[in-house]
Amino acid sequence: MCRWLAYSGSPVSLEDLLFKPTNSLVVQSKHSRLGAETTNGDGFGVGWYSAQPNPGVFRSTEPAWNDRNLRELSVHARSGRVFAHIRASTGTAVQQSNCHPFxxxxxxxxxxxxxxxxxxxKRDLALAVEPGLFPDIEGSTDSEVFFYLALTFGLEQDQPAAVASAVGFIEDVGRRHGIENPIQMTVATTNGDTTWAFRYSSEGVSRSLFRSTDISTLQAHFPDNVLLQGLSEDARLVVSEPLGDLQGAWEEVPESTCLVVHGGEADFLAFSPTAA
Known part of the structure; x- marks a missing residue:
């Protein structure tokens, strides 16, 4: 399927997030430990926030391990909120408009x-997207349609409720078509201020998801770790799989959960689909 990370905290270079960790996202693009596939080579994307009103996005159909532009960009770009994603297609085309983040x-x-x-x-789901949003769908993936359904159901106002309604609608449509387990998901979304991460699947056996534990505690335990010492105390990571093997650094996000990360606070909320 895919692997992703969501970072918030003091500004860091993209290189520190994507290349330097032992099990970095670039390493996972060839050698994922916990993914449904070992290789995630169907493109990648990075989104980050700066002084501009909207986030920047860089997406490519190249494998993350083989893209010289990603290496060059990551050395120079810094941000306090970063989304990064490596893709393993589930059937849709390998093209830039299908690379996350959207x-x-x-x-x-x-x-x-x-x-x-x-x-x-696809037709039933796409026709439920609010007409004013529909022209903004650029690609052909289920993930992008999912995003625009969440926007349709109020993502900008109430994030957990909107995603719950979108998932409920997807499950209803799927089951009306005879699909037993319509959705499998870990999802992250952000407005540049707060990150919401969701772990859920219709069958109750969802893809892996972890969050970083308290950074200040880790800094005290591992004073020689350069990457850790450069982070602020409110730095938080949500990842498909741990970026390294530091003992106590990662906590698994429970099944059917919404994780809300705002500043140094990270709260778990129970998550279940609702009728759209």
């Missing part, structure tokens, strides 16, 4: 998983 105004969105039998339900 952007709408200040919002970023990325997804690991799939809407099962998407060609069978």
């Amino acid at each position: 952007r709408h105004d200040r919002w970023l969105w990325m997804h690991n998983g799939l809407i099962r039998d998407f060609p069978a339900v």
Whole structure:
């Protein structure tokens, strides 16, 4: 499927996030430990916030391990909020418009998983997108349609409720088409101020998701770790799989959970689909 990370905290270079960790996202693009596939080479994307009103996005169909532009950009770009995603296609084309993260105004969105039998339900799902949003869908993935359904159901006002309604709608449509387990997902979305991360699947066996534990505690335990010492105490990471093997650095996000990261606070909320 895919692998992703969401970072918030003091500004860091993209290189520190994407290349330097032992099990960095670039390493995972060839050698994922916990993904449904070992290789995630169907493109990648990075989204980050700066002084501009909307986030920047860089996406490529090259494998992350083989893109010289990503290496060059990552050395120079710094941000206090970063989304990064490596893609393993579940059937849709390898093209830039299908690479995550997806952007709408200040919002970023990325997804690991799939809407099962998407060609069978695509028309019903796409027609439910609010007409004013529909022209902004650029690619052909289930993930982007999912994003625009969440926007349709109020993502900009109430994030957990909007995603719950979108998932409820996807499951309803899928089951009406005879699909037993319509959705598998870990999702992250942000408006540049707060990050919401979701772990859920119709079958209750979802793809892996972890969050970093308290940075100040880790800094005290590992004073020689240069990467850790450069982070602020409110730095937080949400990842598909741990970026390294530091003991106590990672906590698994429970099944059927919404994780809300705002500043140094990280709160768990129970998550379940609702009728759209």
